[in-house]
Amino acid sequence: MMKYGAALAALAAALIAGCGGRGTADPFPRDDEASGWKMERQPRVFQADNLWQYIDGDAERYLQVGFDNVRNAAYQYRGRVEAAADVYTMKTPRAAAQVLDAESGLGSQPAALGDGGKVYRASIVFRKGRHLVRLVEYQDVPEGQKALMELAQAIARRLT
Amino acid sequence: MRAMADDRRANPANRREMLLQLLRLGGAGAAVGGAGLWLAQRSQRPEEPAAPTVRHSFSIPPDPALPEMAVVQGENHTELVRAAVAALGGIRRFVSPREVVVLKPNVAWDRTPQQGANTSPEVVAEMVKLCWEAGAAKVIVADVSINEPRGCFARSGIGEAARSQGAQVVLPEERRFREVDLGGEVLASWPVFEPFLAADKTINLPAAKHHSLTGASLGIKNWYGILGGPRHRLHQRIHESLADLAGFMRPALTVLDAWRVLLRNGPGGGNLEDVVLKKTVIASTDPVALDAWAAHAYWNLDTGMLPYLEMAAARGLGSARFEDKRVESIQLLDSANLRP
DSSP states (O other), rough: OOOHHHHHHHHHHHHHHHHBBBBBOOOOOTTTTSSSSSSSSSOOOEEGGGHHHHTTSHHHHHHTTTTEEEEEEEETTTHHHHHHHHEEEEHHHHHHHHHHHOOOOOTOEESSSTTTTEEOOEEEEEEEEEEEEEEEEEETTTTTTHHHHHHHHHHHHHHO | OOOHHHHHHOOOHHHHHHHHHHHHHHHHHHHHHHHHHHHHHOOOOOOOOOOOOOOOOOOOOOOSSOOOOOEEEEEEEHHHHHHHHHHHOOOOGGGOOOEEEEEEEOSSOOGGGGGSSSHHHHHHHHHHHHHHHOOOEEEEEEOOOOHHHHHHEEEEEEHHHHHTTTTTEEEEOOGGEEEEEOOOSSEEEEEEEHHHOOOOOEEEEEEEEETTTTEEEEOOOOGGBBOOOGGGGGGGGGGHHHHHHHHHHHHHHHEEEEEEEESTTTTTOOOOEEEEEEEEEEEEEEEEHHHHHHHHHHHHOOOGGGGHHHHHHHTTSSSSSSGGEEEEEEEEOOOOHHOO
């Protein structure tokens, strides 16, 4: 009986750990899955009804085209660079594309990530399927852009 | 029925007993009813007092000898603030000795100063210094951040900038909000961050940045950051609510930080390429005119694209026609270049 209980608890823990949001696998790489990056705290999830608590004033453009949830994680790269990773899961791939296309890409380069995106000096935004991923670095350091790209690639690999 | 009558006839003792039982029950019922009524009267809650209507006007009387707006450009961030305030008559025109002054920078986002989503920490620090010079009793720096407040005040550098100059930083904990009637068309009863209700003076220190809903986020939009509650609902009628806010909170002075301007992808930003260095500070006693000036200067938005400006002007809160204002433009020389 104890054995079954432990197995059930382990299964539940795995499910919780594996599901940062509704119906999608955990998109966030764990320690050293993206070289040098470590997650600083457990990801947070915001749904349509509380998205404003995360991005008040900016939420409407996601909600208007069809938003499901956003997961946010904080990362640190070798103790020198901090970054925020947001994975917006939209209702459809088209909705993800609409948000990305509506953003000005002035000063950016095209990103070979997922279904396309934009690379800036200290930030990256790309989409894959119905996911829109936004990575922002807080320190503008020489090795930052390359490191951020590695984190973006690791997230892209995890997204289905 | 018949069976009951037969029983009564058959046993008079039972009948007497039944009457007594009924009397007992009636007595008990009456007692319970009476007690209930008494308790109901005693426990009647006093009516919730209506939220007090409060309007905060710290507006300074106009002085025809002085400009109504100062646009200062230069190489030294703190000198810009000082020069802008000086051009409007100096800090003592806006802050009197022993006053509690609450400064309202934009500390909404967990972003660095370089990302341009918040007010620059240098502007906040310099304004705190100026308030002390005017003899303020206390200087408070406060904002209702969108992202986690502690992170916003740390990452933006504003927490450190304020504290280093002796200001008190007040974070938006839930217990620090008070429900007041803002007396607006859209904004009625709403929780307001207490420091702004208790202030002797407020000074608005917004950042100039793009906003996906309104086109630009400037001085009047910055007052969203004194509200608690589900303020996202206000975005449904954003221009009306902005005009309401302009009527509710009329600062002594607005100092717009346009050192860096987030030109695109606001209000949260994040891309350094969206930020342009303008090295400008604009101060004004007319918050409507200041917003109109900056919207035109940085996004080429006229008042027709920002209806809240005309609404606020129609309510007598300022003028959307900045062209009619007395504007002083100042170009500061780089003090470093003046050294021998």
